Amino acid sequence: MKEIVLVAALSENQAIGKDNQLLWHLPEDLKRFRAMTLGHTVIMGRKTFDSIGRPLPKRKNVVLTRNENWSHPNVAVYNDLKKAIAECAEETLMILGGAEIYAQSMPLADRLELTHVHSHFQGDAFFPSIDEDIWKADRGEKKTDAASGISYTFTRWLRKQP
Ligand SMILES: NC(=O)c1ccc[n+]([C@@H]2O[C@H](COP(=O)([O-])OP(=O)(O)OC[C@H]3O[C@@H](n4cnc5c(N)ncnc54)[C@H](OP(=O)(O)O)[C@@H]3O)[C@@H](O)[C@H]2O)c1
Structure with a gap:
């Protein structure tokens, strides 16, 4: 069975970006993102790709x-969206956003790998709300980024069994 995973970092008010940029710089989160996505297929919207500027x-x-x-070059x-998911043969598909793509793919997702940033940020792109009747959280320990003082928690959300 193909597994569809959404990977995102969001603030308390669900903001994920502004002016096509991220809202924070959290080196540990970038490290985790890299480790989690390496070797997998990553799917993203054109605006997120523009923001990154090159294939990962x-x-x-x-x-x-x-x-x-x-x-x-080097991009499929x-x-x-559904055609992309159907035609990617790999077992794990990592969906990297942004807001439009998260909103469309959340109903199809099996797992959410989220970094909950414990601050409010003014954004113009948001993660969809998480329905706790559908999703169950497995929260990690709260961490604090030494440089910015921003605290955050890595949380895995799995779909509850019907
Ligand atoms: N914090 C995080 O974890 C995180 C992760 C990723 C992104 N972000 C942030 O999110 C923001 C970008 O999000 P966004 O919602 O503006 O853009 P986006 O979701 O990255 O891309 C939207 C674009 O995707 C294409 N698209 C959307 N739905 C489609 C579909 N069903 N079929 C084919 N193409 C489709 C369209 O491209 P065309 O216009 O070319 O047709 C659309 O303009 C940025 O601020 C970025 O930094 C944050």
Whole structure:
């Protein structure tokens, strides 16, 4: 069975970005993100790809766009989310956002690997709300980034059995 995993970092008010940029710099979170996604297929929206600016190394990069003329070296392009998921043969598909793609893929996801940042941020892109009737949290220990003083918790959310 293919596993669909959403990977995201979100603030207390569910913000994930502003002006097509991230809102914080948390080196431990970037490390975890890298370790978690290496070797897997990563799927992202065209705006998130633009924000990163290049394909992520050592991962199969899939970008979603409705623009049929869009292309980039070393990137597989799809115009349809469900088609991308169906046609990627790998067992674990990591969905990297942003807001539009999280909203569309959350109903299809099996697992959410979230970094909950314990601050409010003003953003213009948000993670969808998490329905705790559907999702069960396995929370890690709260950590604090020494440089910024921002605290955060890595949390795995799994779908509750029906
Ligand atoms: N904190 C985090 O973990 C995290 C992670 C990722 C991103 N972000 C932030 O999120 C923000 C970007 O999110 P966003 O919602 O603006 O953009 P996005 O979801 O990255 O990309 C949206 C684009 O994806 C394409 N698209 C959307 N749905 C599609 C579909 N069903 N089929 C084909 N293509 C589809 C469209 O591209 P075209 O316009 O080319 O047609 C659309 O404009 C940035 O601020 C970024 O920094 C944060």
